[in-house]
Amino acid sequence: MWIRQLALMGLMTVMSLPMVAVQARAEAPLKIVATTGMIADAARQIGGDLVTVRGLMGPGVDPHAYRQTRSDIVAMTRADLVLWHGLYLEAQMGDFFHDLARKRQVVAVAEGLPKDLLRSHDTYADKYDPHVWMTPVLWKLVVIEVQKALTEARPEAADVFAANAETHLAELDQLIAYGESVLVTVPDNNKVLVTAHDAFGYFGQSYGFEVLGIQGISTQSEAGLNRIGELVNLLVERQITAVFVESSVSDRSMRALIEGAAAQGHDVRVGGELFSDAMGADGTYEGTYIGMLDHNITTIGGALGADVPERGMAGKLSAGS
Amino acid sequence: MLIDALLLQLGYNATLVAIGATLLGISAGVTGTFLFLRKRALVSDAISHATLPGVCLAFILMASFGGDGRNLIGLLLGSALSATAGLWCLNWLTRNTRLAEDAAIGSVLSVFFGFGIVLLTVIQTMGVGRQAGLEGFLLGSTAGMLWADAMVIAVGGAVTLLLILLIRRPMTLVAFDPEYAAARGLPVSKIDMAMMGLVMAVTVVGLKIVGLILIVALLIIPAVTARFWTERSDHVVLLAGLAGGVSAYVGAALSASAPNLPTGPIIVLMSFALFMISLLFAPNRGVLAAILRHFKFQRRVHLRQGLLALAQGQPIYENLTLRLLRKGGLVRADGVATDKGKACAAKALRDEHRWAVVRSDQTHEAAAALYDGLRKIESVLTQDQIAEIDRRIGGPQEVPA
C-alpha cells in the first residue's frame, strides 16, 4: 500500500522535473548588448526584469567616433541579442555587425523605419540622417522594433514585453504632448536652434525649428572655418541670442562662434547643454530616454523664450539643468 | 571670397586663425631650419607623435579630479611632458644601444603614438563626458580657435623666436661642425637639447592649428624651400620664416574662404606649393635653372671647341657644333670659316695659351681656380696682367685657311 504511494510521489516528482527545468531556464534573464544609451534604455523599459542590458556607449560618448574595445566584442559575442542603431550612425562598426550577424542575433533597430519619414544625409546621397531619437514620434517606431527583437529572442515573454512596451509608448505620448505644448510658446523669430553638429534635424522638423549645426550630420566631418564665419554672420543678422552646446561634442567651436559674434558687437550666450548623441549620467533621470528628451525640450524652450516648468515635464529634472 | 580672406575681411574668427597661423608658421619655419641644418628633421616627427599620450593622460588626470578635462594649458603641459619623455627615450636609445638614429626615431614615434591611440580608446569608455575634441589634436581644429589660443600661440612663438635669436650662433656652429664646436668648449649635447626644446615648444603651440601629424611639415618644408634661394645659413633661417608665415597665412585665408576646407592640411599644401615653385624656378639651385644652364653650357662648349678646331685646322664632326658656328656667322654653309670666324678662332686659341700660362703660375692661383674651359680671361685678370702674359707667349697666330 505505502509502496504504491511512494511510487506515485516519485513519478510526480520526476514528471515535474522538466517543468522546473523549463521554469529555471526561462528565468535566466536575456542578455542584451546595445550600442547607444537610448537603445539600451528602450530595451530596459521593454524587458524589465527579464533582461540584463549592457550599453556600450555611456554618457558623453560620441557614437560617430566610437571604436569597440576588446571587452565590448567579448560581451557582444556572448550576448543573446545585440541591438545597434544602424542608419550609418555607427558607420565605423558596420562591417563588424554584419560579420557578427552570422553568429548571433543582431538587429539594427532603426533600419526598419519607413524611408519617407527620414531626412536625407548631407554628405552621402543614398544615406539618411540617423538622429531619429530626437523626436519621440519616430522613436516610438524604434521602440516597437526593439520590442519585436526582444520577442523574437524570447517568445515566451511576448506578453510581458507587449505590456511594458504599451506603458512606455504611453509615456512617450506624454512626452510628445509636453514638447508640443512647450515649444509652441517660443516666439517665431526665436525658433532657430544652433548646435555643435547637425543632430537636431528631426527635432526641428517635429517642432518647426530651423536647425543649424557647426559640423554636419556626423561629428567626423571637419568643422570648417568658413562655416564658423557663415554662422557668425547669421547670428548677427538674425539677432539670435542663444546657442547650445552638446554633452558628447567639444564646445570649442561654439565658444569660437560666440567670440566671433561678440567681435561684431552682438552678444550670444550658451542657452544650455543638450544631450545630442548620448544621454545623461547613469542612474539619473537624464540618463533615461524620457529624461534626455525632457531635458532637451525644457532647456531649448527655456532658453528661447518659452514658458517652461523649471523641473520639466514631471518635475524630475535635476536643478540647474 | 578669397581676396576678402587674404585681406582679413572675412570676420573675426577667420582673422584670428590667419594671424595665429602666420605666427606659428614663422616660428616653425625658423626653428625647423636649425633642425634641417643639423640633419635631425625626422626627430621632430617623433616628438610630435609622442605628444599624444601626454594629452590623453592630462585629460584623464584632470577629468578624474573633477576638473574640466579639456583645459588647454593642462593638455599642452601634458603634451610637453610626454614629448620630453619621447626625446629622452630617443637619446637613450641612440646613445646606449646599437640602434641607428632613424630606427630609434621610428620606434619611439610608433610606440608613443600607439599608446596615445590606446588611451584615446580608453577615454571614450570613461563616463566622463565631453571627451570629443582630443582627436582634434591629430589634424588641428581651427574652427574652435579662441582669443586665448591665439594668445598662447603668439606668446609661445615670440618666446621661441627670442630664444633662437639668443642662441643662433652656437646652434649654427654645432650644426655645421660639431667637433670644432666641442673643441671650442660649447656644450654640444646641451645645445642640441635646447634646439629640441624649442622644436617641442613650437610643436605644442601648433597642436591646435595643424595638429601633431602635420606639424613636422610646417617645421621642415619652409627650411627646404628656403635652401633653394640662398647659400648663407642666416638667410636660410629668415627665408624659412618668411615661407612658413606666407604659406600659413594664405592657407588659413583659403580655408576660410570656402566650405569644407580643413585649415591644417591646406596650410601644408600651400607650403608644398612654395616648395615646388622653388624647386623648379629658383635661379641657382632650381631644376629649370639647371636645365637652362646645361643647354647654355653645352652650346658654349660646342662653340669653343668649334673655334679651337678652326684655329688649329682640325675637321669638325659634330652637327650641333657646325650649326652653332653657322648661326653665329662664324662659318659659311659649306663649313669654311668666315672672316669673323677666323678672328674669333684666333682669339680663342690665344686665350687657351694665356690660360695655360696662368694655370702654371703660382701667383695667379685664385684666377687659375676659375678656369673651366669656357671662362673669359678678361673677367679674371686685368688688362695689364693679360698684357704681361702676352709678352711671355708672343704675338697672335695665323689661323690656317
Added chain:
Amino acid sequence: MLDLACSDGRVKQGQTLEDSPLAIRGLTVSYGQKPAVFSVDMTVEAGKMTAIIGPNGAGKSTMLKAALGIVPPVSGQVQVFGKTLDAQRARIAYVPQRASVDWDFPTRVIDVVLMGLYRELGLLGRLRAKHRAKAIECLDRVGMGDFASRQIGQLSGGQQQRVFLARALAQGADLYLLDEPFAGVDAATEKAIITVLKSLRAAGKTVVVVHHDLATVAEYFDNVFLINTRKVAEGTVSEAFTSETLQAAYGGRLATAQVDKLALAMG
C-alpha cells in the same frame, strides 16, 4: 699646479709641468670594449712643432679628440698651460679633418672664418667691419682672400683645409691642434699651410699636428710623438724618429728599405 706623474713614474726633463701647453696623463679611450688609445702620456713642448705619427687606426685622431673633450675618455687627465682644459679653451685652436663636415652646408668661406670669432662676439654681439677685416686678413694669410664669398662646397679639398686653418687663426690662440691637415691636399696648399704653421712657431705659438706622411716629418717638425694604441716614443726628431722607434710603432708594416730611406733623409 698638479704634479702629473707619467704612467711610468718619470717627469719630463727640462720642463715644469705647469707651462706645458698640453700635458696628457694616462689617457685611455675605447670604442666599445676595444681600446683605441691605451694609457698614453704626452707632454708637448712649448713653442715647437710636434708631429703625432703612427699607423692607420693607431689612435692618433682619437687621442687628440679625447684630449679636447670631443670624445669621452675612459680615463686620463689633461692639462692645458697648467690648468684644466675648460679654463683654457680660449687658448686652444682646433683644425678638424675635412671629412667631418658636410660641405653642402649653406655657408660661405668668410662665414666659416667668422665662426672662429664667435667667442669674441658672444651671443648677441653685432658683426662689425673690424671682424670682417680680421677674417679677410686670416684668409689672406692662407692665400684664400679672393674666395671669401664662395660657398664652401665650391672649393677644392686643399682650399677647404686652408679655410679651416684661417678659422683657427682668427681665434688668436696659443696652442694649435691640427688633425691630418696635409692629407689629400695639393702641393700649393701644403706649402701655404706649412708656411703659416712655421710663422706661428716663430711667433712663439705651439703647434701639434696629427701627421700621415713620414717623408716630411724631419723637414717640418721639431718633435715627434709615436703612437700605436700605446705610446711608442716621444722626443725631438733626432731622438725619437729613428728606425728602431719606427719599427716598434709600425710593426711589420714598414719595409726595412723604407725605414732606411727615411733615416738617411734625417741623417
